[in-house]
Amino acid sequence: SQKIEQNSEALNIQEGKTATLTCNYTNYSPAYLQWYRQDPGRGPVFLLLIRENEKEKRKERLKVTFDTTLKQSLFHITASQPADSATYLCALNTGNQFYFGTGTSLTVIP
């Protein structure tokens, strides 16, 4: 089955810096990959989707890259703010199922 690994469980950065989160997967590449944000006590909220034929996707301060050769997606938050502090999950689908990574907890320090 598909396995997804996200870099370090926790990432602390200074406000204003760029946060970079990594998502690596095994086995075959999905048609697309999604990134979600999860706050404590809440369900995940969809942020961005990138297709296998797209190298990069941007939305405001967010940027996602997708390298099917490396089987890796990078998620960047530029000009980070304390309000960006949350857990970020990558998810991909194979067949009829979605597989989620274990998440990276991001803390932006004022």
Place this chain on the structure above:
Amino acid sequence: GEEVAQTPKHLVRGEGQKAKLYCAPIKGHSYVFWYQQVLKNEFKFLISFQNENVFDETGMPKERFSAKCLPNSPCSLEIQATKLEDSAVYFCASSQSSGHDSNQPQHFGDGTRLSIL
């Protein structure tokens, strides 16, 4: 509605008792997914529905777990004879598609925290 509504928010059961969780998907969404989050961030897929039909149940434990999505009713996930290891947050999500060859995101409820004592 515009949000996925899960009830109850918290459910406490003694070991061996039955637990039943409910999920009202977003109106117009054909697909419903159930996930189990045991540790902080590990999501385990359980089952998905296309309308009232089971779409994929490969993640469902063979025993004790069952789920339904009936017309004009909230979807439900039922656990019979609960065990301590069933303690988790159970999330429901709905989508306009199954995910395969489609780019529709999943919209999640805020989960039901099930505690088995």
